[in-house]
Amino acid sequence: MARYHAGNAAVAEDGRLFSHVFDRNSPPIIAALTPWLSARSGTVLEIGSGTGQHAGACQLAFPGLTWQPSDPDPEHRASVTAWRRHLRLDDLPPIALDASRDWAGAPEVRALGPLSAVVSMNVIHIAPLDVARGIVHGAGKALADGGLLIFYGPFTVNGSHMGEGNRAFDAGLRADNPGWGLRDTAEIEALARQAGLSFAALQAMPANNRLLTLTKP
Numbered sequence: 001m002a003r004y005h006a007g008n009a010a011v012a013e014d015g016r017l018f019s020h021v022f023d024r025n026s027p028p029i030i031a032a033l034t035p036w037l038s039a040r041s042g043t044v045l046e047i048g049s050g051t052g053q054h055a056g057a058c059q060l061a062f063p064g065l066t067w068q069p070s071d072p073d074p075e076h077r078a079s080v081t082a083w084r085r086h087l088r089l090d091d092l093p094p095i096a097l098d099a100s101r102d103w104a105g106a107p108e109v110r111a112l113g114p115l116s117a118v119v120s121m122n123v124i125h126i127a128p129l130d131v132a133r134g135i136v137h138g139a140g141k142a143l144a145d146g147g148l149l150i151f152y153g154p155f156t157v158n159g160s161h162m163g164e165g166n167r168a169f170d171a172g173l174r175a176d177n178p179g180w181g182l183r184d185t186a187e188i189e190a191l192a193r194q195a196g197l198s199f200a201a202l203q204a205m206p207a208n209n210r211l212l213t214l215t216k217p
């Protein structure tokens with residue numbers, strides 16, 4: 001499993017981990033999420049919150065939503081909690097959620113009620129395909145009608161890499177773990193259709209990333 005820890009990420013005394021690309025990526029992510037999320041209320045479940053920096057920034061950017069973080073890794077969950085404290089946000093313990101399992105049926109998720117959105121950033125290329133499958137199928141169950149499933153990260157689009165950097169990144173991921181690698185937007189859209197979700201938009205983001213938005217009609 002892809003992990004941040006003191007050996008590969010900066011870490012503060014309070015347990016906050018720091019991703020080296022967060023500062024660059026966060027402003028355009030918030031800007032791209034704003035038209036989708038700013039008028040919404042309810043709960044957004046973030047899958048694979050990692051350091052928790054995006055969870056904190058998104059909670060501040062979208063105060064009308066409850067931004068529920070989650071991650072299977074206990075060190076990441078500790079960092080998510082530490083970031084919320086650092087940002088003086090109310091305590092909201094991250095859920096220990098493994099997206100390759102039936103997470104939508106877990107009691108902690110059911111207790112959230114029908115979700116306004118599920119958001120997953122930089123997760124599905126750095127995990128086995130079962131994680132992408134699990135996120136999409138779980139979202140099909142857990143989203144409210146009209147809810148959104150939003151992926152952010154590097155993708156191939158109809159089989160083509162978006163830039164040489166992504167091609168090299170993909171090759172490196174697959175060399176590390178043959179089950180990892182950039183997912184194709186068409187593959188995710190096909191999984192989404194099986195889960196009762198429809199394509200809403202594919203937006204280009206800086207550094208050849210994409211924001212893929214699907215909706216539960």
Ligand SMILES: C[S@@+](CC[C@H](N)C(=O)[O-])C[C@H]1O[C@@H](n2cnc3c(N)ncnc32)[C@H](O)[C@@H]1O
Nearest residue numbers: 048049050073097098099100121122123127131
């Ligand atoms: C590259 S990090 C991205 C973290 C954060 N979303 C970001 O963009 O900075 C990938 C995250 O996916 C999480 N992850 C890995 N396998 C997972 C799984 N089966 N279910 C949910 N999250 C998973 C890892 O623990 C890690 O926090």
